[in-house]
Amino acid sequence: MTEKPDAAPKAPEGVDVEKPSAARVYDWYLGGKQNWAVDREFGRRVEKMWSLARPGAKQNREFMNRVVRAALDAGIRQFLDLGSGVPTAGNVHEVVEAALGDDDEATVVYVDYEPVAVAHATLILEDEAATDWAGIVQADMRDPRAVLNDPRTRELIDFDKPVCVMLMAVLHFVGPDDDPDGIVRAYRDKLVSGSWLAISQMSEGDGSGPALEGLRWFVEQYRKTSNPMWLRDRDEIEPFFGGWPLLEPGITHLPDWRPERELNAVEAEARPFAWCAVARKP
Template identity: 40%
Template sequence: MTQVPDPEAPESIDLDRPNAARIYDWFLGGTANWAIDREFGERAVQTFPMIKTIAKSGRELLGRTVRYMARNGIDQYLDLGSGVPTAGNVHQIATSVNPDARCVYVDNEPVAVAHSQILLEREGVADRHAVLHGDLRNPGDIWPRALDTGVLDPKRPIGLIMSGVLYFIGREEGAHEMVRKYLSLVPSGSFFMASHITLDGVPESDGDSRESIHEQYKQSSTPIHFRSRAEFAEFFDGLELVDPGVVWVSEWRPEEGESRNSDRMAADPSFSGGICAVGRKP
């Protein structure tokens, strides 16, 4: 059913279909979402009650990986598919380690972009951070625009982040080629962080509910695509994997942050269905 136009909605926002960035915001307890997104989220929770907890574990992973990169000399970041800003944004985590850290956010969802800009202006850090409205699937457009902000120095290592976004890009859309292009543009010493969802090694008893979520997302403007662990590992070809390599989300360096895993994920990290890795460009 077509939604009644909302005068407070950013220009060009699609309110006819739920959107991943706004749904994820709802999962995390945010307010940058509309009725159509909340309805979708509530149905997802009914299908798979742990989905909110899993979403939060992905956000915590982002914090741990950025903290690790910042402690290892990375002071500038390109966050692709950054989503709606919530607690623990990249620039906030990075500046907690290095006050001079910089970040460019990129998202194709107008709500995410508008709220990111408001956050940066409110915090008074818009001179060191920027947000772009664009499609990360087009490096030829995103990369020069990111540099045009003046925030990033292409001669120094960059933290390239694709947290919880690659599974919205289908195989036919050339996801691996896209990642390779970005990695060819960043200088030696840069880090690449990504996370993904998979059915590999996930308890079979949960398979049906995950497939149901898969089908539900087909009704949104942002359908999801599962990849095998091997397919995910291909994104890191040519990079030096940071220990512990490709692992379940909750297993990636828990010492880098406060662990708030649910009892279920603590007992069985595979339950999240989320895998991740960080690699360094030689």
């Protein structure tokens, strides 16, 4: 299929639009506009082999949206979104803005190491005049000190008050050699009582048959890119919460965490391939 020349958005400076980017392909799965022909081509190739990438991405995003609303309902007003991605519809700051009244305030810090995600987030936050309460930090979330000590993080987040830290669909880019337990512990240790930790992670779950074969192919493709992927099972995810009590309903598949709608048949097929949970620091 030939792309129309005007189908792609203007590329922010320093962004390579010749190679597919995991962050932009994810944006395409979600129906966003911050992607180029090269990303869509990669995405379509993946979809042919594993048609559940797109419904899986949507389920992940919906889980993230429900967590933000639940955290706001619980009185949390600060969000640290690690591996935030290209800002696509339904971003944390948009959910916050839609949920809070005019006389209530919250702050959001996005963190991503991909220049493309940072460039797009900067443009969007500037366009939406949100830079006084939402910002993006370009950093590797595997370096908690760099993230936590970044001037923008310190400006927007008061760690003496509860924070909702989100690791949404990012830990599967953190391999065993990166010490994922130590990384997540460093973030947990920084938080005060009443803070939340929310995690979603791709998994073979209880999937089977061609869908599971497709997922394994999908993981292999990402292993060849600069964003290699590691799946984890439910019992490997629980220790990330460091013994904090899990909020109801505990560790579930994405659509089962406080569901708000019914799934169609394809969405039900995607359901087994990720786990998620939210815990509250005692």
